[in-house]
Amino acid sequence: MALKHCISCSMPMTKPEDFPGGDFSKDFCIHCARPDGSMKSYDEVLDGLTGFIMKMHGLEEADARSAARGIMHSMPAWNDAPGC
Numbered sequence: 001m002a003l004k005h006c007i008s009c010s011m012p013m014t015k016p017e018d019f020p021g022g023d024f025s026k027d028f029c030i031h032c033a034r035p036d037g038s039m040k041s042y043d044e045v046l047d048g049l050t051g052f053i054m055k056m057h058g059l060e061e062a063d064a065r066s067a068a069r070g071i072m073h074s075m076p077a078w079n080d081a082p083g084c
Contacts, residue, residue: 004027006029007027007028007075007076007077008028008040008072008077009028009031009049009071009072010075011031011032013029017030018030020033021037023037028077031045031048031052032045032048032077039077042072042078045072046065046069046072049068049071049072050065051064
């Protein structure tokens with residue numbers, strides 16, 4: 001399987017559990033998916049990515065949110081999103 005990166009958050013997707021429902025045709029990761037397999041909204045992904053950055057890098061919320069916005073700004077899923 002070729003390495004894919006999530007079009008929403010840039011997470012590398014390398015194994016079946018990285019894909020929503022194990023569906024390799026999805027271009028977004030399990031963290032950017034709702035339980036029904038659809039992609040979360042910009043705000044939902046921003047909140048989740050902010051929390052991840054806070055936890056992994058020990059940043060304060062404002063700094064983590066800014067970093068998350070920067071990551072998302074470069075992702076194809078959010079080309080037309082407000083704030084990007």
